[in-house]
Amino acid sequence: MTAALPRATSEADAAAPHPIYCVWELTLRCDLGCRHCGSRAGRARPGELDTAACLDVVDQLAEAGVRDVVLIGGEAYLREDWDEIARAIVQRGMRCAMTTGARQLTAERVARAEAAGLSTISVSLDGLEQTHDALRGVDGSFRAAIAAARRIAASRVRLAVNTQLNRRSLPELAALADVVVALGARAWQVQLTVAMGRAADDPELLLQPYELLTLFPVLSRLQREVLRPNRVQLFPANNIGYFGPYEAELRPGGAQGVHWTGCPAGLWALGIEADGTLKGCPSLPTAAYAGGDLRRQRLSELLAAPGALQALQGRTPDDLWGFCRTCYYAETCLGGCSWTAHSLLGRPGNNPYCVHRALRLAEAGRRERVVRVEAAPGRPFDHGRFELVVEPVPT
Amino acid sequence: MVTRVDMIPCPSCHAHLRAAEASCPFCGALLAVPASRRGGASAGVRRAVAAATFFGVTAIAACAYGEPPDFDDVSPDVVEDAAGEVTPDAEADVTGDLEAGDGADAAEADAAGDEGR
Numbered sequence: 209m210t211a212a213l214p215r216a217t218s219e220a221d222a223a224a225p226h227p228i229y230c231v232w233e234l235t236l237r238c239d240l241g242c243r244h245c246g247s248r249a250g251r252a253r254p255g256e257l258d259t260a261a262c263l264d265v266v267d268q269l270a271e272a273g274v275r276d277v278v279l280i281g282g283e284a285y286l287r288e289d290w291d292e293i294a295r296a297i298v299q300r301g302m303r304c305a306m307t308t309g310a311r312q313l314t315a316e317r318v319a320r321a322e323a324a325g326l327s328t329i330s331v332s333l334d335g336l337e338q339t340h341d342a343l344r345g346v347d348g349s350f351r352a353a354i355a356a357a358r359r360i361a362a363s364r365v366r367l368a369v370n371t372q373l374n375r376r377s378l379p380e381l382a383a384l385a386d387v388v389v390a391l392g393a394r395a396w397q398v399q400l401t402v403a404m405g406r407a408a409d410d411p412e413l414l415l416q417p418y419e420l421l422t423l424f425p426v427l428s429r430l431q432r433e434v435l436r437p438n439r440v441q442l443f444p445a446n447n448i449g450y451f452g453p454y455e456a457e458l459r460p461g462g463a464q465g466v467h468w469t470g471c472p473a474g475l476w477a478l479g480i481e482a483d484g485t486l487k488g489c490p491s492l493p494t495a496a497y498a499g500g501d502l503r504r505q506r507l508s509e510l511l512a513a514p515g516a517l518q519a520l521q522g523r524t525p526d527d528l529w530g531f532c533r534t535c536y537y538a539e540t541c542l543g544g545c546s547w548t549a550h551s552l553l554g555r556p557g558n559n560p561y562c563v564h565r566a567l568r569l570a571e572a573g574r575r576e577r578v579v580r581v582e583a584a585p586g587r588p589f590d591h592g593r594f595e596l597v598v599e600p601v602p603t
Numbered sequence: 604m605v606t607r608v609d610m611i612p613c614p615s616c617h618a619h620l621r622a623a624e625a626s627c628p629f630c631g632a633l634l635a636v637p638a639s640r641r642g643g644a645s646a647g648v649r650r651a652v653a654a655a656t657f658f659g660v661t662a663i664a665a666c667a668y669g670e671p672p673d674f675d676d677v678s679p680d681v682v683e684d685a686a687g688e689v690t691p692d693a694e695a696d697v698t699g700d701l702e703a704g705d706g707a708d709a710a711e712a713d714a715a716g717d718e719g720r
Contacts, residue, residue: 453617467610467619
């Protein structure tokens with residue numbers, strides 16, 4: 209099964225770490241207007257890489273030892289050459305997948321994905337019809353996504369679903385789990401909506417940190433009663449955690465000892481923006497974490513020269529602050545998801561979106577709330593500023 | 604990075620603990636941890652710890668922009684064939700009006716520009 213696990217590390221990888229997973233925004237052009245979109249997708253970026261440049265990037269990724277490439281947007285399929293790039297990725301021996309809102313993932317495009325050799329297409333479903341359409345900003349987007357998911361399930365491409373967890377979607381998670389099962393999805397990735405981009409403009413959309421104490425029991429019950437019995441693999445994204453009583457149950461491989469080991473940005477993971485900007489993780493704020501420009505620089509040079517790309521590696525508990533610095537898990541966790549913490553508080557290392565932390569605070573009769581004190585400027589992958597309020601749990 | 608601290612779940616409260624703990628600092632349970640796992644995990648556990656780096660990427664990915672990895676071997680019952688007899692739908696209706704989001708105007712133009720592809 210090793211060949212089917214390109215994102216798992218080997219001992220050789222551990223001896224000589226290098227990026228093995230790359231999320232690549234092919235274009236910022238999008239056919240949806242999602243309220244949570246961190247990149248504020250809609251129109252193409254100025255200076256997006258052309259086909260020849262993209263194919264050169266494919267070669268560079270393969271030469272760097274990357275094994276798994278996920279195409280995103282915007283909406284990747286809105287580039288006419290998206291499947292040409294996908295085919296090149298596969299031909300260079302890398303796994304290629306795509307994450308999509310699927311509004312226009314027609315039968316013809318699914319056939320092109322199949323022909324290009326895509327292994328997985330993950331369709332975004334953020335709630336039932338009314339909620340999904342409201343979050344995605346387009347009437348009819350839910351029905352379009354469902355229709356596309358059925359096409360994928362009937363093809364050779366593996367179907368996965370991904371879902372934003374926020375105040376709109378949380379009440380519908382159980383019903384959505386039934387939809388995921390009925391579609392024949394093999395995997396369901398869930399991720400917290402993070403205060404970046406348009407989501408930073410709409411703070412009421414965000415779950416409050418103390419609401420993880422509602423979310424995690426729901427995920428746990430769905431895992432036991434709905435997903436496992438129906439052979440759907442739950443994947444909590446990097447900002448779902450950390451430790452506490454749910455780690456072994458929710459983390460894939462948890463029963464075998466797998467657990468969160470810290471932010472992989474720049475070490476094992478890469479993110480590429482459509483204009484060639486390189487980051488250690490696709491979600492990180494561009495202004496603070498841009499680590500190179502593939503229009504002018506070679507990937508091999510950027511990986512060889514320690515810089516912004518690897519800025520989040522080599523940290524120790526001394527780099528943490530707030531609750532995270534004092535946490536039992538500090539050395540292993542290193543503050544959870546850097547993207548979540550930085551987008552919220554302006555720097556990584558103190559992440560209130562942690563179920564262990566919420567539980568410890570609740571035991572002391574306290575909880576944390578985030579309050580926006582500064583709006584985001586309105587650029588792709590930007591963020592505002594929030595403050596943490598620690599308060600007694602209301603009785 | 605991937606071998607910072609090996610951890611195991613507490614058999615009582617399920618919180619992860621450093622492998623060398625004699626008792627759980629959260630619930631107080633005494634740990635009957637095999638000696639081989641105290642002060643250093645097995646190679647299997649080390650591989651699992653290493654692998655753990657990726658299974659949440661997403662969002663990747665985690666980050667939110669990633670996509671679930673192939674990891675069917677933790678669910679060995681998962682069948683390899685497409686689940687169920689699912690028939691592809693007819694083309695989705697994508698002609699609905701765009702309503703919200705500052706990408707919507709551009710999206711509408713883009714959608715119109717993609718007709719016939």
